Amino acid sequence: MRFHGGNERAKIDFSVNLNPIGPPPRAYEIATNCLKGGVLERYPDYNYRNLKRAISEFYKFDGASLVPTAGGGEAINLAIFAFKPRRIAIVEPSYGEYEDLARALGIEYSPIFYRRDSKGFYLELSDLESTCKREDALIVITNPNNPLGLYVDRRRIYESLSRCEAKVMVDEAYRELCNRCYIEIDRDLPENFIVVRSISKWLSLPGLRIGFLYARDGELVEKIEAIRQPWNIGGLSECIVSSLLSMEREMRDFIEESRMYIAREREKLERGLRSLGIKTYESAVNFILAESPYMKNIVFELEREGIAVRKCTSFKGLGEEYVRIGIRKSWENEKLLESLERAMKH
Ligand SMILES: Cc1ncc(COP(=O)(O)O)c(C=O)c1O
Structure with a gap:
């Protein structure tokens, strides 16, 4: 069976890898x-x-x-x-x-x-x-x-x-x-x-x-x-x-703006995850691979709050200690960190 990110039931879905700034204005x-x-x-x-x-x-x-x-x-x-x-x-x-x-x-x-x-x-x-x-x-x-x-x-x-x-x-x-x-x-x-x-x-x-x-x-x-x-x-x-x-100029600016937004939010998320004791791997793109021995429980607690992340059990060589987190809008990333802090206490 095919397995992809994307969770329609989630209120905030970090399991997809999209450009967080959304489509170009025009x-x-x-x-x-x-x-x-x-x-x-x-x-x-x-x-x-x-x-x-x-x-x-x-x-x-x-x-x-x-x-x-x-x-x-x-x-x-x-x-x-x-x-x-x-x-x-x-x-x-x-x-x-x-x-x-x-x-x-x-x-x-x-x-x-x-x-x-x-x-x-x-x-x-x-x-x-x-x-x-x-x-x-x-x-x-x-x-x-x-x-x-x-x-x-x-x-x-x-x-x-x-x-x-x-x-x-x-x-x-x-x-x-x-x-x-x-x-x-x-x-x-x-x-x-x-x-x-x-x-x-x-x-x-x-x-x-x-x-x-x-x-x-x-x-x-x-x-x-x-x-x-x-x-x-x-x-x-x-x-x-x-x-x-x-519209070459506009689209190049759009890419540049997307990259800057992603880099800034990624750094913020990485810092937050590490401060909670969750290991992160260096990423150049719009998602982060994160690892914790408690990940299965963390994912369960996040799901109870309507937050989805991409479990990595279908990826070769990774297991249930890993998740992939797509970078989203700033307020959503902050919400994820708050929910993670609560999840880590369980
Ligand atoms: C590595 C990789 N290649 C290709 C695709 C498919 O991209 P598209 O939506 O352009 O078909 C994906 C989608 O997530 C992907 O992760």
């Missing part, structure tokens, strides 16, 4: 204009020319090797369907969809774990050496990682894996919300790499379902174009996202 006005323009009454352009142009101009790369997708989620599926690897090596713990898909398609699943030391988790790229030599393998790295929040310098990954026979899929769904990350697609992305991005996530409009996939391997991109359904993105989503991305 999103709803743009949506209204798109609706008035009749986008629901016609099929979208199945070549998505406007959307491709808007994405490639915003992210500063060549649109020929770009496939717009229904969220980062569809990009993951399409890359795996098109490449048809015999083995998928996933750097774990990580987002669960890759493994679920590998198992459903009968592809060999091979976990490779982040290592740990007293400071936290880290990626030892030499652990990927044997998979790197297999041309029928796909290595999957979520960077920044969900649920760890860890960001590994992309240059280190390129240097170590660009000469691999294997393909490498880097899922960068959280890149725009990561204060240490560079947003643009690299011109020197290695030939064997596939990049997955989410756009609706940083826009805080996840219901729009827009992301994209980029690879320099033209043959693979052609295959993906052939297997995606012709109108994989709805006309309303296409219109809203094309318009927003073409």
Whole structure:
């Protein structure tokens, strides 16, 4: 069974990883204009020319090797369907969809774990050496990682894996919300790499379902174009996202503002959690991995107050001592700390 964050019964839901500042101010006005323009009454352009142009101009790369997708989620599926690897090596713990898909398609699943030391988790790229030599393998790295929040310098990954026979899929769904990350697609992305991005996530409009996939391997991109359904993105989503991305200055400021808000609130939450004796792991993004031997009880007490956090029992290598906490609005984060203080007394 699929397992994701999101708890409809919670009064405040910290189990989802959204941009806490909410959608860009003009999103709803743009949506209204798109609706008035009749986008629901016609099929979208199945070549998505406007959307491709808007994405490639915003992210500063060549649109020929770009496939717009229904969220980062569809990009993951399409890359795996098109490449048809015999083995998928996933750097774990990580987002669960890759493994679920590998198992459903009968592809060999091979976990490779982040290592740990007293400071936290880290990626030892030499652990990927044997998979790197297999041309029928796909290595999957979520960077920044969900649920760890860890960001590994992309240059280190390129240097170590660009000469691999294997393909490498880097899922960068959280890149725009990561204060240490560079947003643009690299011109020197290695030939064997596939990049997955989410756009609706940083826009805080996840219901729009827009992301994209980029690879320099033209043959693979052609295959993906052939297997995606012709109108994989709805006309309303296409219109809203094309318009927003073409307001480049405003959207870059929006990303910057989101990053600053997240960093400030994350520090505040980390400090609060640590002062309650809860261990936190260094995060570059809009969520924190937290650990306590009493976590099961803490989660139970939080739920009694209508507060949800993401239990981590479905993540490889983590257990019931861990939860992932999404950064929310300042007043909500303060409320969480107050509830945690009460929960710790039980
Ligand atoms: C690592 C990772 N990749 C992809 C996705 C899917 O993103 P989208 O909403 O753009 O499909 C998620 C969603 O939470 C995620 O955590």
